[in-house]
Amino acid sequence: MIIANWKMNGSKELIKDWMDFVSQNIEINQEKECILCPPTCYLYFTGTLIKQSYEGIKLGSQHCDSVLSAPLTGGTNSQMLEDAGCEFVIIGHSEQRVHLKESNQILSDKLKSSIGMNLKPIFCIGETLRQKEANQTNDILIQQLDAIPSNLLQKCIIAYEPVWAIGTGENAEISYIEEIHSFIKEELKNKSNSTNYISVVYGGSVNLENCKEIYSSDKVDGLLIGGASLDSNTFTKIFNIS
Ligand code: PGA
Numbered sequence: 001m002i003i004a005n006w007k008m009n010g011s012k013e014l015i016k017d018w019m020d021f022v023s024q025n026i027e028i029n030q031e032k033e034c035i036l037c038p039p040t041c042y043l044y045f046t047g048t049l050i051k052q053s054y055e056g057i058k059l060g061s062q063h064c065d066s067v068l069s070a071p072l073t074g075g076t077n078s079q080m081l082e083d084a085g086c087e088f089v090i091i092g093h094s095e096q097r098v099h100l101k102e103s104n105q106i107l108s109d110k111l112k113s114s115i116g117m118n119l120k121p122i123f124c125i126g127e128t129l130r131q132k133e134a135n136q137t138n139d140i141l142i143q144q145l146d147a148i149p150s151n152l153l154q155k156c157i158i159a160y161e162p163v164w165a166i167g168t169g170e171n172a173e174i175s176y177i178e179e180i181h182s183f184i185k186e187e188l189k190n191k192s193n194s195t196n197y198i199s200v201v202y203g204g205s206v207n208l209e210n211c212k213e214i215y216s217s218d219k220v221d222g223l224l225i226g227g228a229s230l231d232s233n234t235f236t237k238i239f240n241i242s
Contacts (some may be wrong), residue, residue: 001032001034001035001157001201001220001221001222002032002033002034002035002198002222002223002225002235002238002239003032003035003060003088003090003122003159003201003203003224003229004034004035004037004202004225004229004230005035005062005090005093005203005221005224005225005226005229006036006038006039006062006229006230007039007062007095007226008035008039008228009039009230010038010039010042010112010230011042012042012045014034014230015038015042015045015046015049015202016049017232018055018230018232019036019046019049019050019054019057020112021232021233022034022051022057022058022086022215022232022235022236022239023054025236025240026056026164026239026240027239027240028056032222032239032242033058033222034056034057034058034164035057035058035059035060035087035088036057036058036059036060036240037059037060037061037088037090038062039062040044040061040062040063040076043059043061043081043084043085043086044084044085046059046064046085047059047084047085047086048085050085051085058087058088059084059085059086059087059088060086060087060088060089060090060122061076061081061084061086061088061089061090061119062089062090062093063076063089063090063096064076064077064078064081064089064091064110064113064114064119065077065078065110065113066106066107066109066110066113067109067113068113074096077113078113078114078116078117078119078133079088079117079123081114081117081119082117082118082119086119087119087120088119088120088121088122088126088157089110089114089119089120089121089122090121090122090159090224090240091107091110091111091114091121091122091123091124092107092110092123092125092144092147093124093161094124094126094161094163094166102142104144104146104147105147106148106187107123108147108148108149111123111147111148111152111156112149112152115152115155115156116136120155120156120157120202120235121155121156121157122156122157122159122201122224123147123148123156123157123158123159124159124161124203124206124224125140125141125144125145125158125159125160125161125163125184126141126144126160126161126163126165126166127140127141127163127164128160128163128164129164132162132164137180141160141180141183141184141187142187143157145184145188145191148191150193151194152190153188153192153198154192154194154196154198156198157160157198157199157200157201157221157222158184158188158198158199158200158201159200159201159202159203159224160177160180160181160184160200160201160202160203161202161203161204161224162180162185162204164204165203165204165205166203166204166205166226167205167226167227168204168205169205170205171204171205171206171207171214172202172204172212174213174214174217177202177214177217177219177220178217178219178220181200181202181219181220184200184217185198185200185219190198199221199222200218200219200220200221201220201221201222201223201224202214202223202224203223203224203225203226205227205239206223206224206225206228206238207227207228207234208228208234208237208238209240211223211225211238211241211242212241212242216242217241223238223242225238
């Protein structure tokens with residue numbers, strides 16, 4: 001799966017143009033899903049367009065609140081996301097972990113709430129540069145994975161996004177990605193006590209130059225792309241060569 005995380009970018013016009021171009025030029029394949037995550041305010045608009053004309057593209061949200069009902073100004077719950085046509089939701093992105101001070105308890109509640117509405121969470125984990133340099137990567141990843149109730153693991157997609165690689169232009173080396181993905185996959189196997197497959201995708205400065213090498217690894221089940229997903233032409237090329 002190739003996931004476009006638009007962060008706080010875009011407009012109705014850009015979304016429409018992007019979907020026109022991408023849907024006409026990507027080679028859709030059951031195995032490789034194309035997921036667009038626009039800002040929350042454009043979800044309903046995007047979901048409606050997908051239903052009308054772009055069924056090859058799937059809709060994901062960048063945000064979901066942890067409860068269905070609360071007097072929460074600015075809140076968006078999983079029921080609203082489902083109503084807008086979302087099938088996926090990004091949870092635990094490092095930018096939100098910092099900005100919203102999300103604890104494992106909050107993340108766990110978000111996972112339960114979104115899975116309860118049949119949304120598929122894309123659960124992000126990853127270490128900071130300081131943690132990497134202190135050899136704490138594995139401990140941090142274990143701690144972050146602990147937010148997922150073990151009975152819900154099979155319903156999640158895990159996104160490994162080293163914080164130091166996000167938006168920096170410095171993607172992790174393929175050998176490092178493979179080492180960490182193997183570690184995550186082993187942890188997931190132990191934690192879920194099952195051999196069912198859980199996808200682990202990579203994110204962090206994925207671009208046209210590095211996408212093929214990363215995606216072609218058998219340890220990598222997809223890509224979560226920020227900056228390079230905004231341009232429809234670049235995204236289409238990444239999708240098709242990956
Ligand atoms: P980037 O962002 O591709 O711009 O590094 C990835 C992400 O934050 O999901």
